[in-house]
Amino acid sequence: MEINYVIDTFFSIFTMVLIILMVPGFAMLEAGLVRTKNVTSVLTVNVMIYALASMSFLLIGYTYAFGGWDHQDSINKYAFFLFQMAFVGKVVNIMSGGVSERSRILPLALFTIVVGAFLYPTIVNITWGANFLSGTVLDISAMHDLAGSTVIHSTGGWALLAAILIMGPRRGRYKKSGAIQAIPASSIPLVTLGAFLLWIGWFGFNGGSVGAISSRENADAVALTIMNTNTAGLAGAITGWLLTYFRYKKFDITMILNGALGGLVAITAGPDLYDIYTPILIGAIGGTLVVLFVPLFDKLRMDDPVGALSVHLVNGIWGTLAVGIFTSDVSLMTQLKGVVVVGAIVFPLAYVIIFTINKFFSLRAADDEQQEGIDYVECGMEAYPEFKRSI
Amino acid sequence: MEINYVIDTFFSIFTMVLIILMVPGFAMLEAGLVRTKNVTSVLTVNVMIYALASMSFLLIGYTYAFGGWDHQDSINKYAFFLFQMAFVGKVVNIMSGGVSERSRILPLALFTIVVGAFLYPTIVNITWGANFLSGTVLDISAMHDLAGSTVIHSTGGWALLAAILIMGPRRGRYKKSGAIQAIPASSIPLVTLGAFLLWIGWFGFNGGSVGAISSRENADAVALTIMNTNTAGLAGAITGWLLTYFRYKKFDITMILNGALGGLVAITAGPDLYDIYTPILIGAIGGTLVVLFVPLFDKLRMDDPVGALSVHLVNGIWGTLAVGIFTSDVSLMTQLKGVVVVGAIVFPLAYVIIFTINKFFSLRAADDEQQEGIDYVECGMEAYPEFKRSI
Amino acid sequence: MEINYVIDTFFSIFTMVLIILMVPGFAMLEAGLVRTKNVTSVLTVNVMIYALASMSFLLIGYTYAFGGWDHQDSINKYAFFLFQMAFVGKVVNIMSGGVSERSRILPLALFTIVVGAFLYPTIVNITWGANFLSGTVLDISAMHDLAGSTVIHSTGGWALLAAILIMGPRRGRYKKSGAIQAIPASSIPLVTLGAFLLWIGWFGFNGGSVGAISSRENADAVALTIMNTNTAGLAGAITGWLLTYFRYKKFDITMILNGALGGLVAITAGPDLYDIYTPILIGAIGGTLVVLFVPLFDKLRMDDPVGALSVHLVNGIWGTLAVGIFTSDVSLMTQLKGVVVVGAIVFPLAYVIIFTINKFFSLRAADDEQQEGIDYVECGMEAYPEFKRSI
Amino acid sequence: MKKIEAVIKPFKLEDVKEALVAAGIEGMTISEVKGYGRQAGHSELYRGAEYVVEFLPKVKVEVVVSSSKYADIAIDAIRKAAYTGKIGDGKIFVSDISHTVRIRTGEENEEAL
Amino acid sequence: MKKIEAVIKPFKLEDVKEALVAAGIEGMTISEVKGYGRQAGHSELYRGAEYVVEFLPKVKVEVVVSSSKYADIAIDAIRKAAYTGKIGDGKIFVSDISHTVRIRTGEENEEAL
């Protein structure tokens, strides 16, 4: 009916706008987490990702993923596109955030184009889209992944894993003595602002992924989805807080916020399927995983300034499996298969792409460039050139 | 009808999202208003409040306030919950903001849980909810308080009043000589950003409190409500500006923004009832009250770093009474009774709770801890650890 | 039908809220672009503009522009007002941003009132409103300007041009030697945050200007409009990036963001009329114009700290003409006539008004006041009074 | 003339300033510095791990006075005002100034102070 | 060798630098400081109340020169460039440097400047 078309198109636009709030969200989060000397370049990368990933998806990736522009007619096709487009940059954001402070911008731009035109659309194709694997043994379209615990978060996470393995840690992060050099965030207010913008964007991310709101069932599914999304974030924050607090008797806001984000990633696969209490457990485990994996990756000398591996890869996997564990309709094996197939496609592809880019365009900034700061070397612009009122 | 259910559920989600923007709003406002050495702890408190207050409300407070999950069926029950949940943290935010720079985090967390599970739900119960006072002489359900001038703002304000009386001022704020030490805001951009996020959130706060938009009358009520909400904010800002300007021949943005917030609180009880010009008067008086009460509380040695008493308590009362003054359907006595009953319940309860918490967990940070800064003592994390590009 | 009234009112409120996000958007963008010593005053001006422009429009300008409150009945009249009101401050923002760091606040406040009550309503009157020129040779109501490339952006731009001619450059910007002194932005994170808030606000700006969403055609028009708006922004950002990069081999985020804003202004006249690829061209030209005109205005010694002339005036004109060039239904002459008539009205009027204000209230801050910083002189308040944790 | 440089705990600045003014010192220049010394750096927390910050925030107060007598007065005032008794209270260093000029008037040496 | 420390008004930094360069001084080090002196602190506004900021922003310029002759030249250049005639223009302090090293080359004393 026309009215459903209208309301669902409106709803799609509304949720798209919320997701776009994640663009400044990621930008502020990452700008806050890096050192002052890398803030401008991190912001530049974030702007560039939005521009290039979206444009590549518009020109190439979208039709590849969905097989054309006219594959549905319940809402306006451009509203549908916009909602899908809002996701694509996130995949690159996850990867770029985790290699902050040591990556050069142009090679990142090349990678962004490849992800927007090809890598991410491939995964969308076989999960939510046209599905060229349909009928083959690799068909994973039965996996329940409402808003992308696997399709988006693990995909970004696998790409990041490949990038970290190729690029190595930031200069000076792991000392010869074996000691780990803490590199504290330059601005906690920006980190907090960014995390909340992401949290709010998540309401659109997951709520909009229900796809429609114009029937009573849809409206119920949307409300339940947003409810559960929020609850998992709350639980992740509380777990991140308690675990750090009991260990150090101090409050570590970076772990509280990362715990919340971990919970949000974990719920993303199936917020529409749980009752309202299960997300507390899923989010709490999500927060716990973040607290455990952040130091673990450090022990493995895998340097991830923003904790993206723990938040997105680990919890993307956990969240997808959780659907198999906590719901009766979806089997754990189906979910596991989805996780594995996506990983088996993304990780090697990303590895080859990043390796090649790094070879020819040197993604990793040299040690002395890192020492000077990427801002100076790549942007010639300081984030805060003056500080007292008067010079 | 199904379509009304759908539209009203959608509308409720939309307004809920706007209110959640107030979470970063309060966080940025308060982080900007305190000194650099307390910024991380203020942000941590804001994150913690959202997590704990919401979780307590979900697990305990909500059913206590409304008598169960199924007390209405015009919109989805989780959408209804989410909208209500979005309010609860605000009550604690009002209190925590006013005792910034001298409070320890764990005791604040305990207080947050009590407010989310018990104190705020009690007030909601007797006003918008199940109403256990129904039929008694204390029944105040006739009070018109659309979006919580009393239920939220005064409630938070009374709790703050109790906290300030118990905790005393920040170290060094009132000198033995009688002089008052100004303690300027560390970041005016964050203050401004926070205030505007609050302002925008208010559209959802008040607009959503109409409860429905799916009929012509509802749509009209929502539009009028948002119109009047905005107008009162404008008038409060202008009054805050003019009054400070005429006195000092300078522009004091902190008073302009506090004036706007005062106007917004003042309109919150009855934006749906006024014509479009009355809010100018109500907001202007709201702004004036802020300009008068901020120094007055200082004279009384009641130290309130963010002006929350003037903005929320004084204007919460004023706004509630204004409905009785400016509308013919609602009597001033009914409104006054509501104000008094809520105050008579919240203030003593909050006093006892905070007193007990302070006794056993020492809510007030010791003088030397305040000197070091709460960030160092409680979080071990500086908000801006470096400042020039290079160290 | 009632349901259309409801949905369109809801939609209008939704888009209005997005536009209000541009208030903190402009505030953060401009606060980030000026030097630390002028940040507080720039923020004060932004708050004041929202308050005064909106209030003037409410009390005087709106009825002048539209001939009364009851000129339409497809949506609630206050929702209609709010959407229109959300625009008015933007016109002044454009002008005030371009004269930052050298203007005094009170004269700006006077100008704001004149714009909100009279200047902007005049332009709305003859384009979207009551049209007192109807039937005369100057009638430009045939111009297609969906969301204000001319009505808002050029109008603000013409006013800025007048202001810059009258006030001259910032002290020390153009040296006697002929050299141009770069005056770098004080905070790149604020610039980025502000630009993204503007971008997101633009979805409401343009999408809401379609005026309705409740029929299939309207929903399609809205989705296409937002799609094209975003695409032009993407293209502008990419062009801004490439052109600067090829010249300097560095990434200049200020030009990337200004390019995006240029693209967004350029698309604003006709996003509902193009196919989905034309906006790439329009936005790319928009970004190019920004890259060309920013240094050009500097050569002409027209000092514009935020690049508003290039973004708003040049691209406002370009965008309006583009509708004539790229669509067959709208003639280039009609568009050109619109551009010329609006310029011919706004520029002289603004010139006279600003000249008079400058004469009697001295809009331009004296050189030594600029040296001290407007914050100290006008606000007596530093934006960041302390910087390290401890003083 | 003598220059007294005192590195003190930041929150003692106000007290030190008042003590100097009470002792008749009419001018001083301060700057924010970081100090390394016996006062062990404190441990901070970041992303679930502790680390030690070795350079602690301090304030340096510089006062130029006309004579050894005034130097002793200033040293005494600073010592009393900056004292907490805990490690890290800071140090006072004294050196010679051979020449002083007040920019505004061109006055030199004692008269410039 | 002589060290000249000048505490000046921040917005005079550019002029002072140019004057020093014009006088043949090839290097200097600057820092942001706050000053207390006869120039009364200015009153600021915060939340509807005025208060006095006693420490005013200043810039300290440090120049090491090889001889008294150069010191006089530098003092003269700074004095002229930093002068506005209003209270708070600042002070110049001169002291002795016994030894100088250029880290890059190991050159010492006069040659290191």
Place this chain on the structure above:
Amino acid sequence: MKKIEAVIKPFKLEDVKEALVAAGIEGMTISEVKGYGRQAGHSELYRGAEYVVEFLPKVKVEVVVSSSKYADIAIDAIRKAAYTGKIGDGKIFVSDISHTVRIRTGEENEEAL
């Protein structure tokens, strides 16, 4: 007693601190400064135009030691640790300190260090 002031490249701070500690120096005070010298300022980009930043970020390390012997040790440690061989490595300036006080204990001179 001797005061050693070294203006170094900021990213060399960690190395210099470790070298000083290894040489037995137990205390130091650092501050953020900007330097002007032979190292040409670098060109930055802003709104589509290049410009030159003349003052480059540096760190000043101040160490007071009890004797010339220790001064030589400190100078040597700093020189080695701060050396990159590129222009702008910085300078070391040495001057005399006539008197030192530890605020906490009142100890003076050598004992205060």
